[in-house]
Amino acid sequence: MTGSATTAHWDKEVDVLVVGSGAGAMASALFASDRGARTLIVEKSDLYGGTSATSGGGVWIPASDSALEQGQQDSPDEAFTYIKELVGNTVADGRIRAFVENARVMKREIEARSELRLTAIPYTDYQAEKPGGKMG
Ligand SMILES: Cc1cc2nc3c(=O)[nH]c(=O)nc-3n(C[C@H](O)[C@H](O)[C@H](O)COP(=O)(O)OP(=O)(O)OC[C@H]3O[C@@H](n4cnc5c(N)ncnc54)[C@H](O)[C@@H]3O)c2cc1C
Known part of the structure; x- marks a missing residue:
């Protein structure tokens, strides 16, 4: 994003932005996308999956x-x-x-x-x- 809050320019616009990529996030993103929402997952770590990926499952x-x-x-x-x-x-x-x-x-x-x-x-x-x- 560049500019002030009033002149913000976003690199990408979506209907649903999912922050994180654990099980909760992935499930939310799947259902949002399935219902037609343009959906983007953003993950702060180098790896996706969060604690969910290392859990017992x-x-x-x-x-x-x-x-x-x-x-x-x-x-x-x-x-x-x-x-x-x-x-x-x-x-x-x-x-x-x-x-x-x-x-x-x-x-x-x-x-x-x-x-x-x-x-x-x-x-x-x-x-x-x-x-x-x-x-x-
Ligand atoms: C060793 C271990 C074994 C477990 N086994 C089980 C089990 O068998 N059954 C069970 O029910 N539970 C288990 N748990 C607990 C379970 O794993 C967690 O409760 C669950 O995975 C949490 O899922 P979540 O989707 O809420 O978050 P997470 O899977 O932790 O995902 C959160 C994600 O969000 C990202 N994130 C955070 N802040 C930001 C930000 N500002 N911007 C972008 N990304 C961000 C993180 O990097 C991470 O990838 C276990 C936990 C551990 C540690």
């Missing part, structure tokens, strides 16, 4: 299609109960609902739009003894 997706296909018993309501047990009233119910209802939708939609494939593996919740917690 395990994603907690309650009641995913692949878990249910494997015979796991799970539901968004149980996941909601479990999270509420852990966080109490520190997180708004609507935000928890948004996660437990949409995490599996996110998996479906990302797999439909990319080469990423997520496989369900039985993994014990950290506090499986709590209401809504699961052993696998």
Whole structure:
């Protein structure tokens, strides 16, 4: 960019500018682009992927299609109960609902739009003894 704020000239103009290139950023960029927005990811590091690229890559997706296909018993309501047990009233119910209802939708939609494939593996919740917690 050159000039003052009022005479700014941008090198490139986009509808959605995504700052960073971790999993959150990549998912946001994918959906924005898929919906027709001109989208640009900018990354401050020499490498893309952020902490996401060096993580274990395990994603907690309650009641995913692949878990249910494997015979796991799970539901968004149980996941909601479990999270509420852990966080109490520190997180708004609507935000928890948004996660437990949409995490599996996110998996479906990302797999439909990319080469990423997520496989369900039985993994014990950290506090499986709590209401809504699961052993696998
Ligand atoms: C060793 C390890 C293992 C883990 N394993 C798991 C796991 O198995 N499951 C799990 O759920 N979580 C795991 N985590 C935690 C998880 O990796 C992070 O919570 C998650 O990756 C954060 O994702 P993010 O998209 O928010 O940010 P990040 O992946 O950290 O991406 C942020 C990006 O933004 C860039 N950035 C920051 N500021 C700017 C700027 N001003 N301009 C441009 N770019 C900028 C950064 O360089 C970075 O690339 C693990 C963490 C570690 C360290």
